[in-house]
Amino acid sequence: MSDTLLLNADGQPLNYLPLSVIDWQEAIRYMVLEKATVLEFYDSWTVSSPTWSTLVPSILILNEYSKPKQTVRFSRSNVYLRDRLICCYCLKNLEKKECTLDHVLPLSKGGKTNFENTVTACNPCNSYKGNNHKILPKIKPYKPTYYDLINKRKKMPYNIRHSSWNDFLQNL
Numbered sequence: 001m002s003d004t005l006l007l008n009a010d011g012q013p014l015n016y017l018p019l020s021v022i023d024w025q026e027a028i029r030y031m032v033l034e035k036a037t038v039l040e041f042y043d044s045w046t047v048s049s050p051t052w053s054t055l056v057p058s059i060l061i062l063n064e065y066s067k068p069k070q071t072v073r074f075s076r077s078n079v080y081l082r083d084r085l086i087c088c089y090c091l092k093n094l095e096k097k098e099c100t101l102d103h104v105l106p107l108s109k110g111g112k113t114n115f116e117n118t119v120t121a122c123n124p125c126n127s128y129k130g131n132n133h134k135i136l137p138k139i140k141p142y143k144p145t146y147y148d149l150i151n152k153r154k155k156m157p158y159n160i161r162h163s164s165w166n167d168f169l170q171n172l
Contacts, residue, residue, distance in 0.1 A: 003027065004057050005165045006036070009065040013168070016150050017078065019158055024056045036060040040164040058162040070146040074113070076101050080120050081152055082144045088119035088137035089129065100126045104141060109133050115143040 004027035006020040007013060014020035022030075028047065030036040031054070041055035048054075072078060079101060085094045088102075102121035105111030108131060119137045121129070129135045144152075158169055 003161055005059045005161070005168060006030075007039070007059065007061040007168060008068070009062045011061065011168065014062065014066060015068065016153050017072075017081070017146075019153075021161070022060075027057045027060055028054065030060055031057060034063065036062050040162070042162060058164050059168065072115075072144055072146050072149060074115055078144070078149060079115065079118050079141075081149055081156075082115070082142075083120035083139060084152060086120065086139070087122040087125050088139040088141070089121055089125035089135070091138060092122055094120070094122055098122055102126045102129060102137075104137060105133050106131045116141055 003024040004022050005013065006022050006027075008020075024045075024047070027036075031038055037060065038057040039059040039061055040057065042058050043055075045056040046053055047056055080096060080099050085096060085099060086092070087094055087099075099120050100123055102119050102125075103111045103113065104117050104119060107113070111117050111133075119139065119141045121137075158165075160166060160169070
């Protein structure tokens with residue numbers, strides 16, 4: 001579970017893909033090493049050592065601006081995001097846990113694992129298709145741009161760990 005929202009020095013999330021959240025231990029390291037400033041703490045979550053005690057930060061902002069990466073890395077999550085959690089064969093809306101990754105041209109027939117050859121599929125469609133390269137998806141796979149994925153991600157709900165995050169995520 002990720003506990004602390006990490007903002008860039010401009011007040012925007014450091015990353016959107018995935019959203020820049022870090023665990024509480026890393027948040028404490030950022031705080032102690034003075035790499036970030038705490039904007040909000042959890043009200044009743046304290047961690048202690050034998051000589052020191054602190055509330056856990058819910059939001060940190062970096063002290064120095066970090067230029068965001070704008071390249072798109074191939075990953076299962078990015079394919080699901082590109083396809084908006086929709087089975088590209090039957091067009092059914094899926095929960096993330098229902099999604100599978102399907103190779104349009106199967107690996108056994110020379111297909112590659114890349115954006116242009118993989119799509120989101122539900123289990124029944126993926127099983128039905130199997131190794132058949134003649135069954136094609138209704139939504140054609142493509143390599144998305146960074147901004148394409150960002151726009152799709154902004155339309156999906158975020159797991160808000162603390163209400164203070166809303167002020168920084170409402171403009172997404």
